[in-house]
Amino acid sequence: MPSVSDHLRASSIKHLNEGRERLHKCLGMLSEEQVWKRANANTASVGNLVLHLCGNVGQWINSTFGNEADHRVRDAEFSDTGSLDKSQLLAKLDETMSKATAIVAALPDTDLTREFDVQCYRESGTAIIVHVTEHFSYHVGQVTLHTKLLLDVDTGYYAGQDLNAKP
Numbered sequence: 001m002p003s004v005s006d007h008l009r010a011s012s013i014k015h016l017n018e019g020r021e022r023l024h025k026c027l028g029m030l031s032e033e034q035v036w037k038r039a040n041a042n043t044a045s046v047g048n049l050v051l052h053l054c055g056n057v058g059q060w061i062n063s064t065f066g067n068e069a070d071h072r073v074r075d076a077e078f079s080d081t082g083s084l085d086k087s088q089l090l091a092k093l094d095e096t097m098s099k100a101t102a103i104v105a106a107l108p109d110t111d112l113t114r115e116f117d118v119q120c121y122r123e124s125g126t127a128i129i130v131h132v133t134e135h136f137s138y139h140v141g142q143v144t145l146h147t148k149l150l151l152d153v154d155t156g157y158y159a160g161q162d163l164n165a166k167p
Contacts, residue, residue: 005109008126012133013101016057019140020097023050025155026147027086034150035089036082044078046146049139050089051077054096060132061100064118065107065125068099104129 002010026046027035036047044052055072063070084092112125123131144155 003109005112008112008129009104009107012104012129015133016097016101016104016136019136020093022140022155022157023053023093023143024090025157026143027090029147029151029153029155030086032082032085035086037150039149044142045081046143047082047084047089048078048080049143049146050093051080051084053136053139054092056135057100057132058096060118060128061103062096064116064128065111066099066103100132 027050030046034046036045038045038048052074055074055077058068059070059072062068063072107125107129112129114125115122116125116128118128144157147153147155
């Protein structure tokens with residue numbers, strides 16, 4: 001029977017992969033210009049949000065659990081105005097997320113209760129996984145909203161599903 005930690009890892013990976021698919025869908029709908037468009041000076045572009053997610057996941061999962069060097073420069077994630085095109089952004093996202101989901105899948109139970117220093121925090125392995133999953137989902141929602149506002153479209157995330165069905 002799967003343990004609680006098995007369910008935590010599986011749920012996190014499921015939601016991170018779902019978010020990655022949604023980012024691919026949104027970026028596929030947007031033009032290169034729209035990916036880097038800012039509504040105002042206090043709003044991050046879709047491109048900035050993707051860079052930010054790569055930075056967060058890279059630091060919190062890949063560096064903390066995967067022992068990769070932490071080269072994150074958080075401020076640069078938000079100041080970038082278009083250094084990467086959509087295909088480069090998605091390749092960076094895919095590389096970061098492939099590493100992260102493999103690390104989470106193989107994470108030993110002892111690391112879930114162990115404390116880690118990450119960014120300016122001291123967190124348990126479980127808290128790190130929950131944070132990254134929640135943070136990722138939050139920003140995927142922002143990218144989805146940007147896409148809907150820019151294009152006046154339904155993203156079709158639930159196409160073909162009856163969300164009113166009862167079990």
